[in-house]
Amino acid sequence: MKDSTDIKKLVIIGSGPAGLTAAIYAARGSLSPLVIAGRSAGGQLMLTTDVDDFPGFSEGIQGPQLMMQMRSQAERFNTRFINEDVVEVDFSTRPFVIQTESEKVIAQSVIIATGASAMWLGIPSEEKFIGHGVSACAVCDGLFFQGKEVLVIGGGDTAMREAQHLSKICSKVYIVHRRNEFRAQPALLELVKSKPNIEFIIDSVIEEFLGENVLTSVRLKNIKNGTTSVMPIAGVFIAIGHKPNTEFLKSQLELDDKGYIKVFDETKTSIDGIFWAGDVADRIYKQAVTAAAAGCKAALDVEDYLENLKIKQSK
Ligand SMILES: Cc1cc2nc3c(=O)[nH]c(=O)nc-3n(C[C@H](O)[C@H](O)[C@H](O)COP(=O)(O)OP(=O)(O)OC[C@H]3O[C@@H](n4cnc5c(N)ncnc54)[C@H](O)[C@@H]3O)c2cc1C
Numbered sequence: 001m002k003d004s005t006d007i008k009k010l011v012i013i014g015s016g017p018a019g020l021t022a023a024i025y026a027a028r029g030s031l032s033p034l035v036i037a038g039r040s041a042g043g044q045l046m047l048t049t050d051v052d053d054f055p056g057f058s059e060g061i062q063g064p065q066l067m068m069q070m071r072s073q074a075e076r077f078n079t080r081f082i083n084e085d086v087v088e089v090d091f092s093t094r095p096f097v098i099q100t101e102s103e104k105v106i107a108q109s110v111i112i113a114t115g116a117s118a119m120w121l122g123i124p125s126e127e128k129f130i131g132h133g134v135s136a137c138a139v140c141d142g143l144f145f146q147g148k149e150v151l152v153i154g155g156g157d158t159a160m161r162e163a164q165h166l167s168k169i170c171s172k173v174y175i176v177h178r179r180n181e182f183r184a185q186p187a188l189l190e191l192v193k194s195k196p197n198i199e200f201i202i203d204s205v206i207e208e209f210l211g212e213n214v215l216t217s218v219r220l221k222n223i224k225n226g227t228t229s230v231m232p233i234a235g236v237f238i239a240i241g242h243k244p245n246t247e248f249l250k251s252q253l254e255l256d257d258k259g260y261i262k263v264f265d266e267t268k269t270s271i272d273g274i275f276w277a278g279d280v281a282d283r284i285y286k287q288a289v290t291a292a293a294a295g296c297k298a299a300l301d302v303e304d305y306l307e308n309l310k311i312k313q314s315k
Helices: 017-028 043-047 063-076 138-145 157-167 186-193 288-314
Strands: 002-013 034-036 080-082 086-090 096-100 103-112 116-118 149-153 172-176 198-201 204-210 217-222 228-232 235-238 242-244 274-276
Touching: 002 017, 002 096, 002 288, 017 034, 017 043, 017 063, 017 103, 017 288, 034 103, 043 063, 103 288, 138 157, 138 235, 149 157, 157 172, 157 186, 157 198, 172 204, 186 198, 274 288
Parallel strands: 002 034, 002 103, 034 080, 103 274, 149 172, 149 235, 172 198
Antiparallel strands: 086 096, 096 103, 116 242, 204 217, 217 228
């Protein structure tokens, strides 16, 4: 176990669009940030293929390529990286203590940018088709299915919002739900039910995703009567929620009922000197560009925080 004795001005936890944008701004602000990139370095865009909505790429860009470019940009200004997960933190002492799998790191300030992982069905055939017909984001990928028939999986608000968005782009949207009751707010459910091109398939689950290299159909199972059927479909949107990656923060920082970091005054958290950026505190937008914007704001606020800390400490 390595013990780093020097105190870092800023440690950024996470290397998705939020963490890397924070790193670019902090490094250019002479804060020499250390990024603890996590085992899934690059974040959620590493899971996808075409990203068509990140500004600056008129022809679109592949998710992993975008993330490699962001990382190179941060490295160009001397950001250092550790490709490990943080396992625990101690924010009750100052400077703050961050424990990775093999190193203890000490920091004057921290930006937490660990994201919120989209929940997948977890069935064996699913992974092969993520980015090739299976998605977790209608705003990001809906346009790839313009004029086609798609399925949305889920029964909560997220599923209804995804279906509503897709109904404006796709010829037909089926909502597949394992029960015949819905957790979605009644008003939202009614709105979705009023759309002529949205149809519900209740008491049903996807048993298998089918196709050669891209998704072409799914095997559906009615869990009430056990019957199965193969349904041709161009795209499937999994809308069963997100899990914020905040396990290691429990009892250290205030989290909301879903585990998202509680926001205090823009980029601040419940502890002075600990900042948030990106999906880890964003229950609504969850886009690469909003995460990047939050990373920028957090880095600029850290600059101010450290300046004020210096003045306080010199008194
Ligand atoms: C399949 C898919 C396709 C998408 N397509 C688009 C798109 O086309 N356009 C768009 O705008 N958005 C898209 N999104 C959404 C977008 O990926 C997210 O909004 C964005 O990545 C959020 O950025 P983030 O930096 O907050 O978190 P993430 O990208 O989730 O990054 C989190 C980072 O934290 C790290 N981490 C987690 N836990 C720990 C820990 N304990 N210690 C250290 N590090 C940790 C991870 O390794 C990772 O580096 C898509 C999402 C998915 C799942």
